[in-house]
Amino acid sequence: MTQHAPIFPNVRGFLHGGDYNPDQWLAYRDVLEQDVKLMREAKWNAVSLGIFSWVSLEPEEGVFTFDWLDETIERLTKAGIHILLATPSGARPAWLSAKYPEVLRVGPDGRRNRHGGRHNHCYTSPVYREKVRIINRKLAERYAHHPGVIGWHVSNEYGGECHCPLCQEAFRAWLKRKYKTLDALNHAWWTPFWSHTYTDWSQIESPMPHGEMSIHGLNLDWKRFVTDQTVDFCRHEIEPLKEVNPSLPVTTNFMGTYPGLNYWRFRGVLDVISWDSYPRWHTHETLVPEAVHTAMVHDLNRSILRKPFLLMESTPSVTNWQAVSKQKRPGVHVLVSLQALAHGADSVQYFQWRKSRGSCEKFHGAVVDHVGHANTRVFRDVQAVGEMLEQLAPLAGAGIDAEAAVVFDWENRWALEDAKGPRNIGMHYEETVTAHYAALWRLGVPMDVIDEEQPLDGYKLVVAPMLYMVRPGVAERMRAFVEQGGTLVLTYWSGIVDENDLVHLGGFPGPLRELAGVWAEEIDALYDGERVPVQTVDGNPLGLAGTYEARELCEVVHLEGAEPLAVYAADYYAGMPAATVHRVGQGRVYYVAARLDEAFLRDFMARVAAEAGVRRALAADLPEDTSAMVRSGDGVEYVFLMNFTPSPKELRLDGASYRHLYGEAPVDGTLVLPAYGVSVLQRPAKGR
Known part of the structure; x- marks a missing residue:
């Protein structure tokens, strides 16, 4: 069983808190005096402080004003509220943009931005890097050893790209380090197509709508460069912090499956993984579609360092930037907050503490509304989460022992979405990965979500949908995994290109x-609305029976050692395999040749998981639209049972010895989860 050391050694239990922006309220002394009192009522024990405070800390170049921050930190520390102190690079002050225009980004159209927005700065700019180093060093020297400061929150939601001359030169230098010669680059990018061969490094520019965008290798390497440059900037931010106090943990907040950055590249730079979760709750009759995707992203963030992560931001009520900013229904905030814990979070934190009085997020949800007191439904919901977190404190640091993994790979997505065919109206990579994840989620199977380069040791089942790009070493690791008894699930449109987006010769996959x-x-490729029936083969090894439907993509495959599970029942490929199994060594490889419906994935993945011997959180059937997850500590397992519907659900337990971790009701053979209800049970750990 996996019990991790606390993320913050001097914090008992979970963090409960969020973004606090006292610099917006310096002219309102009564508001600042109320804040700590209300935080204690809300059961907050942590804040992220100073995220967008640069101009309040350095109102003019070289002039620093820390008095307000000193006072705030002392007030919070005295109240027992821990501080994740932010570096303010997410939004630069106007004086910096005016005096040093090189810090402003240039868009892909070649125009330099004006001052404004967030992350409107060049990560390559020596001036910007130096100004960030100075302010970060000042913060570290003043606060890195303060007893109230438990860690660093570096910047905020890194993202975006810059096409300025400095970044163009940095990109060329990056390419020279990677390829060494232009001949190697031209071959990797297949530049003779359309006579686009480069004869001098200076000819290479970033992809631009009024320039070069047809070389897929260029597009792919630019995305890699943007990630590497962002990671390097993050590392640059961290250096002065660690020089002053190397023991203080550092994190930054990711944005789910944000396509602009490959978050796996931040490993080795960050001590803690954090992310900001803003699903669109209540877009369906049940919360399941959002719950599934949110669970998958929780698991992804936990898997990056394979230890508990921080839910850095969520909303206690609404956003203000979604197409429809809908309020959470009663009970939902507690449910989705504990869902984060179930999947490995050691915190529940929010944007934001108090609603802004003006500007673009003045109507974004917050713990304290414009009314300014605790007598609101949202405040009571937050208070209820805080009370539960106090009761659940014993499971902080508990790990998740996943025997299954689902592959979600950023570089694979970049290449696949740039492929120009076979369906330019949508290949739906992320949706496909989520659909496979959902089939196991409904069974209560704990999963890691990994990229294709991660080791596969310790898993019994690996699911890798649409692995379009297969980078060096991946096929070899997968073969070793299967030969040693593992079960691998592959799908259509896999093994198509290499790491340079060059097509693999000799036949797919x-x-x-x-x-x-x-x-x-x-x-x-099928048009939207087209369907092709798929019929199971009598006596197939999985015992599948019935007819399913394929949509969007149907691959025509020939058997080369595999045996069929199902075949197409229409079109020119009628009778040809639509799903197969191949026995290799002690394991099996399943290949699903078409985008099959949810009914197939449910039936197929249930049988594959059972055959692979993957352990479930609860060894019993779960009611529809409920979920089970388990975290493991020292000799104890904590089982989260969650109902994502507006109706009560009754479930039967599996005979283990259970007791409630909080609450007074005894646990017998059945348990009723109320509408949007969640229960946390404790049982003795099983040997593995």
């Missing part, structure tokens, strides 16, 4: 062809 035991001759 490229380096996975022998492992899958099939040859994919071609792929048929």
Whole structure:
């Protein structure tokens, strides 16, 4: 069983808090005096402080004003509220933009931005890097050893790209380090197509709508460069902080599956992974679609360092920037907050403490509304979460022992979405990964969410949908995993290109062809609304029975050692395999050749998971639209049972010895989860 050391050694239990912006209220002394009292009522024990405070800390170049921050930190510390102190690089002051215009970004159209917005700065700019180093060093020297400061919150939601001359030169230098010669670059990018061969490094520019965008290798390497440059900037931010106090943990807040950055590249730079969760709750009759995707992203963030993460931001009520900013229904805030804990979070934190009086987020949800007191439904919801977190404190640091993994890979997505075919109206990579994850989520299977380069040791089942790009070493690791008894699930449109987005020669799925035991001759793209029936094969090894539907993509495959589970029942490929299994060594490889419906994924993944012997959080069938997750500590397992519907659900337990971790009701053979209800049970850990 996995019990991790506390993220913050001097914090008992979970963090409960969020973004606090006292610099917006310096002219309102009565508001600042109320804040700490209300925080204690809300059961807050932590704040993220100073995220957008640069101009309040340095109102003019070289003039620093820390008095307000000194006072705030002392007030919070005296009240027992811990501080994640932010560096303010997420939004630069106007004087910096005016005096040093090079710090402002240049867009892909070649125009330099004006001052404004957030992250409107060049990560390459030596001036910007130096100004950030100075303010970060000042903060570290003043506060890095303060007893109230438990860690650093570096910047805020890194994102975006710059196309300025400095970034163009940095990109060329990055390419020279990678390829060494122009001949190697031209081959990797296949530049003879359309006579786009480069004959001098100076000819290379970033992808631009009025320039070069047809070279897929260029597009892919630019995205890699943007990630690497952002990671390097993050590392640059952290250096002065660690020089002053190397023991203080550092994090920054990610944005789910934000397509602009490959978050796996931040490993080795950050001590803690954090992310900001803003699902669109109540877009369906149940919360399940949002709950599934949110659970997957929780698992992804936990998997990056394979230890508990921080839910850095969520809203206690609404956002103000979604197409429809809908209020959470009663009970939902507690449910989705504990869902984060179930999947490995050691915090529940919010944007924001108090609603802003003006500007673009004045109507974004907050714990304290414009009315300014605690007598609101939202405040009571937050208070209820705080009370539960206090009762759940014993499970902080508990790990998740996943025997299954789902592959979600940023570089694979970049290449796949730039492929120009077979469906330019949508290949739906993220949706496809989520659909496979959902089938296991409904079974209560704990999962890691990994990229394709991670080791597979310790898993019994690995699911890798649409692995379009297969980078060096991946096929070899997958073969070793299967030969040693693992179960691998692959799908259509896999093994198509290499790490340079060059097509694998010799037939698809490229380096996975022998492992899958099939040859994919071609792929048929369907129009929206088109369906192709798929019929199971009598006596197939999984015992699947019935007819399913394929949509969007149907691959025409030939058996090369695999045996069929199901075949197409229409079109010119009628009778050809739509799903197969191939026995390799002690394990099995399943290949799903079409985008099949939810009914197939449910039936298929249930049988595959059972055959692989993957352990479930609860060894019993779960009611529809409920979920189970388990965290493991020292000799104890904590089982979260969650109902994502507006109706009560009754579930039967599996015979283990359970007791409630909080509350007074005894646990017998059945448990009723109220509408949007959640229960946390404790049981003795099983040996593994």
